[in-house]
Amino acid sequence: MWQSKTSKKSKIDNLIPHSRVKKIIGIILVAFFAVLILTISFLSLVKPKVASTNLTNTSESFGLNQSIEVNFSQPIRRQEIELTISPAINGSWHFTDSILKKHLFKKAVFTPDQYLTPNTTYTITVSNFRNALGFTNPAVFNQTFTTQPVPTIASSSIHPNQTDVGICDPIILDLDHSNNGIVDFLFSLTPEAVLTVEKDSKGNNYSVKPTDCLAQGISYTLTAERILNLSNYQERPLPISRETVFSLNFTTKSPPAVASFTPQGTNVFVSTKQLSIEFAESMSTADPSPYISISPPIAGTWSWETPQKLVFSFTHSLPYATGYTITLAKGLPDSHQGFLQTDLQFHFSTIGHVAVNQLYPTNGAKNIPASATITFTFNQEVDHTSAEQNFSISPQTPGTFSWSGNKLSFKPTHGFNKDTSYSANLSPGIKSIHGLDSLKAYLTTFRTEESSIILNVKLDYQDKALSCEAAALKMALNYKGASVSENDIMAIIGFDPTIRQNDIWGDPDIAFVGDINGKLHRLRRTLGSDC
Known part of the structure; x- marks a missing residue:
């Protein structure tokens, strides 16, 4: 049955008297304002204080580009509060978390105009707290904090003087402290090479990689210059100082080398089944045939027995008396991005005729x-x-x-x-x-050899200073049974006493020239000159 709205309202009014409704609403309003007054009174009577800061974690250094935040235990008036930082920092304080618009704030934030000084101890002081009703806290709040040191390179993925660095591998460098854009690094190599540098989002980790692979078996020095960015906080940092803070010596991996090659020599048996190449390091096990040639050609197949051992199996027996040259071409790759730097040749010959x-x-x-x-x-x-x-x-x-x-x-x-x-x-x-x-x-x-006869001639020393020839003849004649003296021999030979005139004196083919006793210094003898 249809009823009008007026009829429904009348029923409600009949259930709840109008005077009673007003009474209930009044009680609720009184209670609300009572609670509000009590709350404000409580807050006004409690002394305000610093509840927390973002400096409380003293186990870690404070970032150079961080704002300083101070949280209060209750809303405060900003007009009277005093906030200072020592040593002084250029910047500004502003207040946030207000209860009323632009009034009664619960947080103060300091924004520096430039990055804080690295590795420096600061003290923040907060005094003259006043709450909403003007009640003050006579206590002074102090907190000390230390800014982070300037980050530097602490470790590297390769150790100093390492001798097997991959020619294309990146070098990973880690910083000792969080960076947050405070510093950057300029890297260079000696001998010179172009580098590609990547870093993580915070700049705490750098990857330094040669744009083109480095030379093999060469000693390099990696140098890092640190660029310190401490410019205006509100603008893009500009480099204001740079210094060399890191140097690392290393040597790239040497080119792959052949440790052994068989067969070798000039008498290789024709029954030999394969040739074998043993490398000093692991090689790429891809098909090597583009890099290897045999002359004259031999039918067979290449295969890797291990990453270091390559064999060529002959399809047929080798012919006799044939010389072969095996050439490993420049570029044959190893397993670490290295490669043969020059052509290598090996030789062998099969056995031939007896000689x-x-x-x-x-x-x-x-x-x-x-x-x-x-x-x-x-x-x-x-x-x-x-x-x-x-x-x-x-x-x-x-x-x-x-x-x-x-x-x-x-x-x-x-x-x-x-x-x-x-x-x-x-x-x-x-x-x-x-x-x-x-x-x-x-x-x-x-x-x-020719036949020879040795005579048993008795030794008899010469008698005179220059009579050796006469003495030799004396011993020979005595061996034959002719007993003679040196004087007997000289008497037969004769003596030519001619005094030397320029280069001419007596004739040695006729007689002894000079003095047999060696006394006449201006005389020169011929016979006996070797005595």
Whole structure:
């Protein structure tokens, strides 16, 4: 059944009398104002104080670009409060967190005009607190804080004088304190190289990387200049000072090197199955064929047995008597961004025909001792019986064979005859153990030493100062049974007493010239001049 709004209101008014509603509202208002008055009275009677600051954590240094914040225990009047900082800092205080617009603030904030001085101790003083009703706190608040030191480089990802730094690797540098834009660093390398520098968002960590990879096996010095940014706080910092604060010596990793190569030499067996290259460090295990060539070509495949060992397996047996050159080209990469800096070449030859590398006595030699041994040294292992059967000597001489490695020796049973010419010959067809039989003959001719007779002549010293020739003749004649003296000999030879005139004096072909006793200083003798 439809009812009007007036009808509904009448029902409500009938339920709650109008006078009672007014009474309830009045009670609520009285209670609210009572609480408000009590609150204001309480706050007015309680002395205001500093509740907290952003300087309370004294275990850490205060940032150079931070504002100073002071929080109060209740709203205060800003007109009378005194806030000072010592040593003085240019800047301004402003108040925030007000209860009424521009009145009664709970926070004071100091904004410096420039960055604070690094590693400096400051004292903030707050006095003359007054609350909303003007009640003051006679206490003075003091708090000391120290600003952070100027950040510097504390550590590096590489250690000083490290000798295996990757040529393309970045160097990571960490600061000892938080940066927050206070400093920046200018990096340089000696020898000079272009660098790419990256840092984290706070500038506490730097990555210094060569734009192009550095040279291999070269010593470098990384230097860092610190740029101190302490300009106007409200503007973009400008560099006002710079100093060198860091230097690091290091050496880049040397180019990869070959530690060993097999096979090598001139008598490689044709049954060899593969060649092997051992590197001194780990290499890139990608297909190496673009960097390696073999001449003349050999059919086979390359494979990495380990990151340091590369092998080439032959498809077929190698031919005899063939020389090969293996070239490792510049650029062959290792596993750390290094590479071969120059071409490297290795050589080997497969075994060929039997040949004599060395023989004794050499062809045409003379005065060979009768006790000598004839030797032939082969270039490879040979069948001993075959070599002995292909040996001959003229004149025919009995003797015995012996072997030392690939050296054949023939020693006559009774030695060689003196004053005799000999010919020793190895005929073709000496059989090889691993290679090909000999194709040519090897001949050496030599002559033995001459015979000699030693006479048992009795020693008899000379009698005169210059009579040595006469003394020698005296001993020889005495050996033959002719007993003579030096005086007898001189009497037969004769003496020419001619005094020297310029370069002419007596004739030594006729008689003894000079004095046999060596007394006439102006006389010069010929016979006996070597006594």
